[in-house]
Amino acid sequence: MKNISDFFGCMVFDDRVMKANLSAEVYNSLRKTIDKGAKLDISVANAVAAAMKDWAVANGATHYTHWFQPLTGVTAEKHDSFISPSPDGGVIMEFSGKELIKGEPDASSFPSGGLRATFEARGYTAWDPTSYAFIKGKTLCIPTAFCSYGGEALDKKTPLLRSMEALNRQALRILHLFGNDAVKCVRTSVGPEQEYFLITKEMYEQRKDLRFTGRTLFGAKPPKGQEMDDHYFGVIKPRVAAYMEELNEELWKLGILAKTEHNEVAPAQHELAPIYTTTNIATDHNQLTMEVMQKVAEKNGLVCLLHEKPFAGVNGSGKHNNWSIATDKGVNLLSPGDTPYENAQFLLFLCAVIKAVDDYQDLLRLSVATAGNDHRLGANEAPPAVVSVFLGDELNAVLEAIETGVTYEGTKKTQMKLGVDVLPKFNRDTTDRNRTSPFAFTGNKFEFRMLGSSNSIACANIMLNSAVAESLKIYADRLEKAENFEDTLHEMIRKTIKDHKHIIFNGNGYDDTWIKEATEKRGLLNYRTTPDCMPHLLDEKNVRMLTSHKIFSEAELKSRCEIMLDNYCKTVLIEANTMIDMAKTEIAPAVSSYVLELANTAVAKQTVDALISCRYENDLLKKLSRLEEQIAVRAEELEDAVLKLQSAGDIEEEAYMIRDIILSKMCELRVACDEAETMTAKKYWPFPTYSDLLFGVK
Template sequence: MKNVPDFFGCSVFDDRVMKAKLPSKVYLSLRRTIEEGEKLDISVANAVADAMKDWAAAKGATHYTHWFQPLTGVTAEKHDGFISPSPDGGVIMEFSGKELIKGEPDASSFPSGGLRATFEARGYTAWDPTSYAFIKGKTLYIPTAFCSYGGEALDKKTPLLRSMEALNKQALRILRLFGNDDVKYVRTAVGPEQEYFLITREMYEQRKDLRFTGRTLFGAKPPKGQEMDDHYFGVIKPRVAAYMEDLNKELWKLGVLAKTEHNEVAPAQHELAPIYTTTNIATDHNQLTMEMMQKVAAKHGLVCLLHEKPFAGVNGSGKHNNWSMATDKGINLLSPGETPYENAQFLLFLCAVIQAVDDYQDLLRISVATAGNDHRLGANEAPPAVVSIFLGDELNGVLEAIETGTPYAGAEKTQMKLGVNVLPKFNRDTTDRNRTSPFAFTGNKFEFRMLGSSNSIACANIMLNSAVAECLKLYADRLEKAGDFETALHETLRETIRDHKRIIFNGNGYDDAWLKEAVEKRGLLNYRTTPDCIPHLLDEKNVRMLTSHKVFSEAELRSRCEILLDNYCKTVLIEANTMIDMARREIAPAVSGYAAELAHTAAAKKAVDSSLSCGYETELLKKLAMLEDQIMIRSEELQEAVLEVQDIGDIAEESRRIRDTVLGKMGQLRVACDSAETMTAKKYWPFPTYEDLLFSVR
């Protein structure tokens, strides 16, 4: 491998390339568009398109695509060639500013939640100049937004950009109050830590549940799981290390700042973490990361599983969303400095986040709600479904001092002494980390830990940006009218802390006592499942806030509510139908086959000597016969439950019925099948077991 700086971003039309390829006036105009939102002139677009085409063609690209993120959870692309006919019968390579700026994909086949009828096909993609174009294979990829003929957002990028603009607008108002008149813009930045599992492709292909649903619907607990805690941060196995090396190389070519890699808690589980960057770029990069994880795995004879809970009994996979705000001057607005008690600007932005999480805890829960994540949240590997904030002792002490009006002495620095002279001495951080908190302050950013591993990070950041923008707006409205800024500021801080401190919890989020306290004493929300929380997207306060900042229209919110519930229903029903098929066509015949062998063996023994007891065969045969009956009965019950819910016309009611009936029947069928697995000879079992899947990659 070459030196990383030599090839990092070599497939990206980034600022270095633009500065080299574009005329200076065009480059400066484009930078103003990117940084200040200045309107893009068509002459600039034409010049950029021409340079982009020449650069891409020189690297072997023959096609371009408007790359967008529809409401399917994955990306979409339609490839067009650069070729145009020439008068002499040949072709020339052309790419215009118009083609760069706008595309026209068919919008009727993507989820729209009622925004578009099937016969209304026209949709548009619009270039996002703030996210760099890149080359994959022989194609130039142009990040774009996606909207309908009527202008409604049919993607995740458009509302994300709107939310970033909303926060920028309100944050600038606050900064002006503190005398920061030279700040041009405020951007949110994100670094999403990505967890995933690696298994062999050979075993993956033998499991219909993995191929159809991304998770195992059956599987008895293996003799060893994660009990020994020996996989976490353990030595990376050679095959996995080779995969990680190739993955890093592919991501670095695309300008993705992949930095950290390690084994996670569960066997076969790993993590990749990037350096954080501007939110919409981080969102594009995370989509690319998930895609590349799966493509590179295939080259190594592996499969990368991104489901939130691919295996029962071991940790599932999340995606920790490290979020912060920074100015164009490079100032992190969530950095407390050496004396946070005296840093009024930091404290006001901190309070905005605290109030935002408290006031809109439902939106944050909605932003991570999927059928897959429902299996993960609340288990002893992920935050509970109750949203709370961890601040740590130092900031908690600062806020208590402000609320009560008492002096704050400051946290004392403690030097760590490890008792070995050769080891370095260093200062201990003034606060610990809390890995059980859904929303934890980690020094100069917040880590939102509820996201599932397959989620787009766009949804969570849309809600977070919007909620914080709303709170900053409330503060700016109040402080701009104040006669005495210092007094009004202090009162704003004190009242916010008093009114929203219920959301702050620095203890063990896994403790049942906390969940009881959170709901019964503090009045926090506990939406355990997707059907519980999604309908609250349309609560009056949420619609009012999101529409007032022009992040969504009411019609767009209604469409997303419909799409999210529909996706939940379809996901669970596909799983249920897969379970029925596997139980009937694979598991039951396997159990029956082994039972027949036992019966044959017992009969053969009796034929030799009628006094032989055949106790092993007889008792095991009885147990398997009972389980065979249970598998048949539970399969029929699940089938009936699936058929019943499919006749329900209301999607919200259908989702609730699926949650209350289908999931329970799935669980009962699994218990019978998993019990049968523990008693059936391995040679009869029709697909790889957990032992095979979790410990096969060397």
């Protein structure tokens, strides 16, 4: 049996490797760049590049790549070998500091939202030394930022790093006001829980919808779904356990802190959760995790589905973004301690988050908006599209006491008594957990539960970091000018509670009455779909905040809005065209073949004896003939609706047409096809059913 500690991070050029392979002078200089943002000297870059190349070649690498995260939502890489020609006709292995620091991938075919013309191809990748290089296969992967020739960010990493720096800058102002001058850096950390489905590759290959869109566009409800809750935390099947074991090993080699694995609620659904790490590294790791999950699945004859709603009628998959703030001294700024009522610094940071979530509900909502996630949000496995904050009983009582000016009595410790002497006794937590809340405080962090399973976590954390940075800036501006720090601090906390308590909700987020209360009484936003929320990225208050902290330029924001709407439109159109194709070339012919068999059977019975009843065949034949006609008509209506999209004036109008017309036409076609599936003999149905897919992995 392998010892994990012996191979953990063996494919990563991490701090251990740098210490062993760099001179003390080079190592210390590089650490200053990583820890303090000091300028990187080219001589240091050359030394790092040489050591990185030697280490990579010793571990079997032949190529290197600048690994980046364009606005496609997935990663990108262009491989170059280490070889250079030598005078004797052979080759030598070289890698320079210049090649480490900068790359020039073609930028013309990546989404730019108008930032670049198609003929303008030049783009640059720039090494991010805060995220360790790693080996994947035979390639050294160097995490980088990606920008255009004009300097505009064309990726997700650059704005994320900007948002982290903005929050660091404002948080330090607050901490220094509290006398914490020794703190030199504040970082956010994230632990993204990743949900996913596993199905057999054989069945996957038989379904065009899964191959082209990542989700099933047709499928009647199986006799059994998740009603019994028996899959949740249930015994892991041998084939899935083998997959998880290999997945963990591959992730651990890459230094990814995969910690928890279990069965999720829906059949064939599972979850992986890592240990927290710095936000931009966690983002890199999550992108890698999704890639490795799919590769390992393929090696095991499986397919890993990361779509937010691959199956109708059972839970979809999310990605819970556990977010916190900590200093370089190891102090968690969201830890309330034993006496949160007396912890003014904690209360101020808590209020900053509450204010940020309320002021920028729209940014948080649109940061998780995709065509796939629109199917998941608001269903009974995910938070609603309305953003609210859960604090729990104790913190809620603390804030109420501050607002009203009464003395907080504290929460008494309650010992759990389980009625069995042999079981250990322990104190109950001072608050329960709320799994229906979009944004829940869970002890010393917030869990943002709205992210979809296939999303990059960069977008959500950019908006969260930026919004909190804005709150902290407002607080720091006031406190730095205050004549009486204590009085101003107390009044600011009290006013924040009063002004923003409508965003706090500790009840059941799945209850329909909550949505009504949230929108009608509390005035909270309810953007149900991507076209509803995405244009609000360009609202004046959002542009002002994001540009003032230099997270985005106005041009970059316009590009993101266009790219996300374009992605939404293309995603749904691919789904619509796939539905039309499957309905016309697979489902309709299957139903027609079965109708013919029923007719022939009825005729054969009548030929033998005219008195034999053919009621079963006749009734079923009539129902299927009716559905056969409905399928043809609805497929044609959907096809016509798709053609009408060409009249859209711009991408925003096209998105609204898709939301209002295309999706309803898709739903109508599916209803007819799914009903036909329940009546058609299995041998005629052209692809695996939900029963096959959800219960096919043993």
